[in-house]
Amino acid sequence: MSDKFKELEVKLSKYKWYLKEAKQLELSIRYPYQLADGNVGGGKSSGGDNDKLLSTLIKIDENEVLNKYVKIGQAIERTFAELPEHLQEAMMEFYINRKGHYRGHPKRCAAKLNVDVSTLYRWRTEIVTEFDRQLQKDEKNKEES
Structure with a gap:
């Protein structure tokens, strides 16, 4: 297995x-922890950014x-949407639903899918190839814009 194949498999698994971390990052930008500004009088604080929503959206958009x-x-x-059902x-089974200490284990997954381990490997290669194609599409779109 090549290093690129392994790297792409790690990303898939x-x-x-990625979903959880993206959500946490977005929430930390939307609702940052703020120290009290000392305004105990009940009125508006002086100065500051009046358009907090716009600045928050910009921070979210620009967070690399x-x-x-x-x-x-x-x-x-x-990638999932483009693949045939099998x-x-x-x-x-192999990349997304990774529960238990046999998660991502080729023999266990092959048995669960009722296929040979070599067939599962070919399927994994097809999945990783499609995933790489989707990532390349993103890079191409990024360069064009």
Whole structure:
């Protein structure tokens, strides 16, 4: 297996992690922890940004880590949508639904899918190839804009 194949498989298997981290980053930008400004009089504080929603949206849009996680998650979702049903099932079993200490174990997944381990490997190769194609599409779109 090549290093790129392994790297792409790691990204695929971290799908739920990317979703969770992206949500946490977005929430931390939308609702940052703020110290009290000392305004105890009940009136408006003086100065400051009057358009907090716009500045929050700009911060979300410009956060590179958040954008990276969202793009990887979207590429994984597009990959799933493009695959035939048997590959979708293999993708869910091998990469997405990773529970227990046998998670991502080729022999266990192959048995659960009722296929040979070599067949599962071919399917994994097809899934990773499609995922790479989706990521390349993102890069191409990024360069064009």
